[in-house]
Amino acid sequence: MFKSILLPLLLCMALLAASTVEAGRKKSKGDDDIIDLNAVTCGEFVEELQQKDNVENVTFMIMWIYGYLGGLSEATRIDMNEFGKLTEKLGEYCAKNPKTNLLKAAKKSSPY
Numbered sequence: 001m002f003k004s005i006l007l008p009l010l011l012c013m014a015l016l017a018a019s020t021v022e023a024g025r026k027k028s029k030g031d032d033d034i035i036d037l038n039a040v041t042c043g044e045f046v047e048e049l050q051q052k053d054n055v056e057n058v059t060f061m062i063m064w065i066y067g068y069l070g071g072l073s074e075a076t077r078i079d080m081n082e083f084g085k086l087t088e089k090l091g092e093y094c095a096k097n098p099k100t101n102l103l104k105a106a107k108k109s110s111p112y
Contacts, residue, residue: 037061042105043098049091062087065106073112082111 066083070076089109097105 035061037065038101038103040102041098042094042100042102045094045102045105046091046098062090065090065103068103069106069110069112072107073110075112079111086111 066078066086069086070078086106086109090106093105093109094100094102
């Protein structure tokens with residue numbers, strides 16, 4: 001079951017997070033390899049979703065957000081179903097609320 005969920009989940013994550021990479025880099029000061037997720041809006045996130053390059057960074061960002069939310073709630077498990085739901089909910093929420101900060105949107109979309 002894990003393998004059957006992993007590929008679609010990674011593809012979904014890649015589509016959802018592509019925008020955040022460039023948006024966060026534009027707003028961070030100094031090193032170009034630093035992405036400040038707190039500086040990214042939902043609108044920037046959704047805009048980047050349309051650019052399907054940089055899949056690796058997008059995947060890492062969604063994984064980071066999932067871990068961040070898990071840390072806030074002191075969760076110690078990875079639920080692949082909830083991970084997929086977070087990805088979907090975050091994309092939907094951001095599409096409807098483009099001016100919202102990405103991390104605030106993630107908290108509202110949190111499975112925890």
